[in-house]
Amino acid sequence: MQNQLRNPQNPLKKQVQEQLHKKQIDEVKLVGDFATIANLAMYISYLGEIIANLNGQPTSPIQPLFAALNATLWVGYGWLMPKKDWRLIIASFPGVIFGVMAAVTAMM
Numbered sequence: 001m002q003n004q005l006r007n008p009q010n011p012l013k014k015q016v017q018e019q020l021h022k023k024q025i026d027e028v029k030l031v032g033d034f035a036t037i038a039n040l041a042m043y044i045s046y047l048g049e050i051i052a053n054l055n056g057q058p059t060s061p062i063q064p065l066f067a068a069l070n071a072t073l074w075v076g077y078g079w080l081m082p083k084k085d086w087r088l089i090i091a092s093f094p095g096v097i098f099g100v101m102a103a104v105t106a107m108m
Contacts (some may be wrong), residue, residue: 002099006026008098011029032087035087036087036090036092039091039092039095040090040091040094042092042095042100043067043071043092043094043095043097043098043099044094044098044100046064046067046092046098046099046102047098048097049064049102049105049106050102050105052100053105053106053108054105054108058105058106058107058108059101059102059106060106061103061106061107062101062103064098064099064100064101064102064106065099065100065101065103066099067095067099068095068099068100068103069099070095071092071093071094071095071096071099072095072096073089073091074091074092074095075089075093075096077086078092
């Protein structure tokens with residue numbers, strides 16, 4: 001039996017390896033989904049700063065400006081990948097919009 005498991009031609013070993021690989025891919029996708037949601041929540045939280053800025057309580061524009069720059073770079077990276085990384089693009093795009101809006105409203 002051990003000899004059969006060591007044999008790379010063993011269909012049982014190949015099946016086990018495929019199942020382990022599928023499980024690993026499923027785990028990575030799950031982490032990617034949660035990371036996407038967390039990233040979206042982080043950027044949407046700029047709404048509070050934007051509202052404060054518009055209500056005459058300006059915040060610093062530096063952090064949201066650099067967040068927008070960072071998000072722009074990640075969107076570009078995801079877009080330029082040979083196979084577009086839609087999770088990364090979708091998660092980062094709101095950072096471009098909300099980061100710029102927070103920075104601009106802080107400077108008004």
